[in-house]
Amino acid sequence: MIVAVLWLGVLTLVGPATATAQAAPHIRATLLAEGPALPGQTVTMAVLMEPEAGWHGYWSNPGDAGLPLSLDWTLPPGAKAGELQFPVPQTLIVQGLMNHVYEQAYAVLVPVTLPADARVGSTLPVSARAQWLACTAQICVPERASLMGTITVGSGPKDTRFAAWRAALPARLDQPGRFEATPTGLALAIPFPASAQVRDPHFFIAAQGLVDYAAPQAFRRKGDWLIVELARAKGAMAEHPQSVSGVLSLGAGAGGLAITASPGMVPKGGTPLSGGTQTAFSWRTLALAMLGALAGGLILNVMPCVFPILSLKAMALARGNSRHARAEGVAYSAGVILACLALGAALLALRAGGAQVGWAFQLQNPGVVALLVLLATAITANFAGLFELPGLSVSRSGASAGTVGGAFGTGLLAAFVATPCTGPFMAAAMGVALVLPPVAGLAVFAALGLGLALPFLLIGFVPPLRRLLPRPGAWMDRFRRAMAVPMGLTVVALLWLAWRQGGWALMGAALALALVLLAVLVVVERQRRQGCRVVAWLAPVTLALVAAALLGAPRLAARPAAESAGLPGTVPFSQAALDRARASGKPVFLYFTADWCLSCKVNESVAIDREATAKAFAKAGVQVIVGDWTRADPAITSFLTIQGAAGVPLYLWYAPGAATPAKLPQVLTPQTLPDLAARAQQGS
Template identity: 65%
Template sequence: MPIRELVGIKTRLDPLGRIIAMLVTAMCLSLLAWLSPVHAAPNRMTASLVAEGPVRPGETVTLALLMQPEKGWHGYWSNPGDAGFGLTVEWTLPAGVTAGDMQFPVPQTLVVQGLMNHVYEHDYAVLVPLKVPSSARSGTLLPIRVKAQWLVCTETICVPERAELQGAVSVGTGPADPRFEGWRAAMPAPLDRPGAFALESGTLRLALPFPATAPLDAPHLFLKTERVVDYAAPQRFFRQGDTLVVEVPLAKSPATASRLEGVLAMGRDAGGIAFAAEPGTVPKGGTQVGAGAFSASVLALALAGAFLGGLILNVMPCVFPILSLKALALARGNAHEAHKEGLAYTAGVVLACLLLGGVMLALRAGGEQVGWAFQLQEPGVVAVLMLLAVAITANFAGLYELPGLSVERGAGATGAFGTGLLAAFVATPCTGPFMAAAMGAALVLPAWAALGVFAALGLGLALPFLLLGFVPALRRLLPKPGKWMERFRRWMALPMGLTALALGWLAWRVGGATFTVVLVAIAVVLLGALAAVGVTQRKGLPIGRLMALAALIAVGGVIGLPPPAQTAASEGGLLEARPFSEAALAEARKAGKPVFAYFTADWCLSCKVNESTSIERESTRAAFEKAGVVVLVGDWTRRDPAITRFLTAQGVAGVPLYMWYPAGGAEPRQLPQVLTPDMLAALPGQ
C-alpha cells in the first residue's frame, strides 16, 4: 500500500481506526529504518543538528533540528492534520543531560484531495531545550546524538526518511549562533493566561485572551490536541473586547479532552500565539472577523443576488409552464381571489426555499460537505423529480386532471400554496446566474441572515405571480379566457416534457445505465396509471383508488431502484481538460503555467450554456494551446467533498465557478458567472 494511502486511512476510520493507522504507520517507518539498504536514495529533506552556542554548568542551551525540504516537498507539524506523520526523535545524551519537548514554528495549511494537512513547505527549525547539569566542567564537550524519523511529501507521494545526527555542546562561554534569533521569531508566542473551551452542538467554542487592538488578518486555529475537531471545516472568529472566540466544528467522533493546546496563526507572515485552554465559560456574540466576517454590505449583495437569481428562474423551462398557466388562471377570478392566490403562491415558494436552505445549513453544521442544489447530486432525488416532471407533463397534455391542485384553473388559496411549493421544488434543476455567489455568501453569514438570503431567492421566484395578483393593470394585459387556453396548456407540455427528458439524462449521469432503465420503466407504468385516472375522470367516476395506486407506483418505484453506479468524472472536450484536484492545480502552478479551472454540473443549465458559447470554442482552444494553458474541470454532478471545500474557500456555494490563474504564480482571478464568447480567449494576453 502506498504511504499516502496508508496515512490517509486515519481520516476514514475514526477514532479507533485512526489510532491503528498511526501505529501501523509508525511500525512501517521503523521497519523501513531498520531494513533500508546501504545505498539508500538521498533524503528529500535534509536534517541537521545545531547548538545555539556554549552553555554554563547548570543552565539550558537550545538545540535546533534544522529541516530543509527540497522544492515541492513538505514536512509536518506535531499534529499533522488529516494525513501525514510528524517528526519523532530518540536522544542519546551524556549522563545528567536532559532534553525537553520539541517546539515547532507556526505551521501552514495545505489541502490535498480534501484532506487538511498542517505542514511546512520551506526550511524550518524545531527547537529543543537542553539542560546541562551543574556538575559539568567548563571547557569540556558534551556529545549529542539523535535518531530522527519523519515523513516528507509532495501533493502526490510521501517518503518516510530517517537520519542519525551528531553534534557537541561546549561547556563554557562564547558567542551564540545568530540564526537562532530568526528561528525563535518563527515560534508562536505563548499566552500568559489560559483560555477556556466548551463543546456545544457539535462545535468547539474556544475563548482566548486577545487584545482588541491587536491586528488579526486571516486567522487559523491549529489544535495540537488530536482528533477533537474537523481540521478541514470552516472556522469562525469573533472579537468581544479583549477576548477572541473561535468556533470549529467537531470531528464526527471527537476524542475527549480535559485540556486543549494549540496555536492560533494570525495571518500570512503575522506569526501566531501558543495557548492552553481548560473547560470553562465561553462568551457568545461579538464581531466576526476573518474571511467569514458578517457585514451589511455582504448581506445586501447576497440578498440582491438571490433575488435576481430567483427572478431569472421564472423563465427556465421547468418553471415557466407552471407559472404561465397559473397566471392565466387569475384572469378567471376576481381581485379578492387574485390577492389571496398571489399571497398563498408566494408563501409556498418562500417556504420551500427556506426548507431547502435550512436543510443545507443543517447538513453542513453536521459535518457534511454540501452546497446549493445538493439534492440534485443524489440519484434518488433526481428520480423523484423526473417522475414529478412526467406527471406534470401528462397533466399538461390532457392525459388526466390534477385534482385539488390544478395548474390551469384557479384552485383557491390552498391550491396556489401547493403550486408555489411545487414550482420551487421543480425549479431546483434550473440553477440560474447570480445564485452561486449569493448562496456562497449565505454559508458565511449568521443563520438568520442566511435564511434571509434563501427567502429572497423565493421572493424573486414568486414576484411575477405576486404582482399579477395585486396589480389589476397587469391582469388586464392577460388574454381573455377561452378555448385557446386548453391548446396553450397542451403546448406547455413540450417544455415540461423536455425537462423530464433532461432529468432522465441526469439520472443516467448520476446513477448509471441500469438505474436509468429501471427508472424509465417506472415512469412508463406511472403514465399507464395516470391514463387510467384520466379515463375514469372522463366517465365521472371516483378516482381515489387509482390516484393512490399511481402514488404507490411512484413511491415504491423510487424505493426499489437499484443502487446507483459509480460514474466517471467529466474530462476531455475540445480543450482536453483534466479532472480538477488541488494537487493538479498546485503542480501546474509550480511549473509556472497558466491554469483555467472551471466547475460545472450536468444539472446546471447556466454551466452548460457557458460551455457551449464560451468554453468549448475553437478560438478558446487556439488561444489556450498557444499560451500553454492547463485546463482543469471540476465535475460536481455527484457529491464531491473536495470540490465542495474548494467552492466554499472561493466564497461560493454552488456552480458555475470559473477561476483563472495567470502564469508565474500571480494572484488568481474569479471570473463572472456569465461568460461572453471571447472572454476566455483574451485571458492569456492580459
C-alpha cells in the same frame, strides 16, 4: 508535555498486558485499504477510529495533553508506508488545558506503496501495531491494538467511504504563508481570498511547545490575507523558527487548510474578527445579500434553465381574472418561500453537522433526480391532456379549475426545481448566506423565494396587471398542449442527467418508473371520467413509485457515466492536479460545473468548448482543470467554500506567478478566455 510523557511511560510499562486486559477499547480501530493497486503504485490505507460516546482521540499535535495515534508497520518486502494524514481536528479545553481532539469517528489516512515486483492477482498482508490515548473529560486510558489488513494487487472498485475521509483532510494551500516574531509570540499571514468567508477560525500549529495553545487567537483580514496572532508558550524563550506549519480550521463543517509559512513581513492593520466571525458583518451586509437574492429570484423567472417552472406559471397567470387571484398569489408565494426556506435550512443544518454540501445539493442525489423524472412526466401528461392535475387544469372555455392548494403545491414544485439554477447574480448572495448567522442566512433564502414569486404575487394583487393578460378562451387549451413539448424535453434532459449520474442502469430504472406512472395516470383519468373513486388505490401506488425513486435509484448509481469530452488536455480536479499545473509555470484555467446546471452548460457551449478557445489555450500553454459537481464531491465542496462560492459555476484563472487566482464572471463571452490566453502569451 509532562502529562504526555507520563502517559507515554505508562503505555510503555503496561505493554502487552494492557492490550490483553482491555477487551473492549473505548476507541475501536480498524485498518482498511481503499482498493486494489498495481505493482509499484500507491494505495491509501485508513485507520478508522471510532470513539465511544463521551470519549475522544487526538490530532498529531495533541495540544497541552494527550497522545496521538502512532503506528509500527509490518509490510511485505519492498513496500513502504508514508506519513500519517490526520483530518482537521477540533478544540477541547479541559481544566484550562487545550486539547486538539476528535470526538466523533475519524479516519487517519496513510499512503502505502506496493513492491514493484508484486504479482498481479496476489493478496499482500499488512499489519501495524497501533497505540493511542483515549480520554473523557475526567479520565484517560492508554490503548493499543494489532491491526491486520490486506491489499489486493491488481485493479478493481474503490471503497466509496474514502472520498469523504479524504475530504476531511485539510486542503493544501496553493501558496505559502508568511510569519514573523512579535513581542508576545508569532504573527502569521495566510493567503486567503477577500471574497471567501470564514467563521470560527482556529489555527492548529504543528510544532509543539512554540505557542500557548489555550491562549485566545486574534484574527484579522487585510485584503487577500488572513492574519492570526499567536501567544508564545508560557516559559518559552523567544524563538525564530525556520518555518511554521499547521492547519487552519475554517469552522464547523467548513473544512481546513494545511499551511506552511516562511519568515517574511506580515501586513499590519486590517479588519478584526471577533469570536471567529467577521465584525464587518452588519445590517448593511444582510440587506445587500437579501437584495442580491431577490434579484436572483426575479432572474429565475426568465432563465431557460427553469422552463418547466415558466410553463407552470404561464398556465396559472392565464387565469388572471379568477376570483381567487389574491388568495392564489399568496398561496403560490407561500409555497415558493417555504420551499426555499426548507432547502436553505437543510443546507445550513447539514453544513453545521460537518457535511460537505453546497447549494443545489438535492440534485446531486440520484434518488431526487429520479423523483424529478416522475414529476416532470406527470406535468407533461397533464399538459398533453392525458389526465387532469388539480391546480393546473384549465377548461376549454377558459374557466379556471385552480385552487389555493394547487397554487401552493405549484409554488413548492417551482422553487424545488428552480433554485439550483440561481443565475449569474446569485453567487455572492448564496455565499454570504452560508456564513451568516442561521437566522440571517434563512432571511437570504426567503428573499430568494420572494423574488421567484414576486411576478405572480403582483399580478394577483394589482388588477391592472391582470387585465393586461389575454382573456380566457379556447386558446388556453391549445397553449397547455403546446407546453407539453418543453415539458417533455425536460423529461429527456432529466433522463440524460440520470445517465450521467449512474449510467444506463439508473436511466433505465428512471424511465421504467416514468412509464409505469404514465400508465397509472391514464387509467386513473379513465376511471375518474366514469365516476369511479380512485384515491384508495392511487395513493399507495404513488407512494410506492416515490419510494422506489428515492430509495432504489441511489443503489443503481455506484458508477457514474464517463466524463464528457472538453478542451484537449483537460484533467479532473484534485488539489494535487492543481499543484502540478501551477508548478509548471503555465497559466491555469480551473472551472467547476455540473450537468444539472444549465448556465454552466451554456457557458461551456458559448465560451469554453470552442475551437477558438482551444487554439488560444494551446498557443499560451494553458493548463485546464475541471471539477464535475454533478454528484456530491466533498473535496470540490470544500474548495468552493474556501473560494467563497456556494455552488457552480465557478471560473478561476491562475496567471503564472500570481499569488491568488482571478475569479471570472459567471457569464462568459466567446472572447473572455481567448483574450486571457492572449494576454498570458504576451506576458510570457
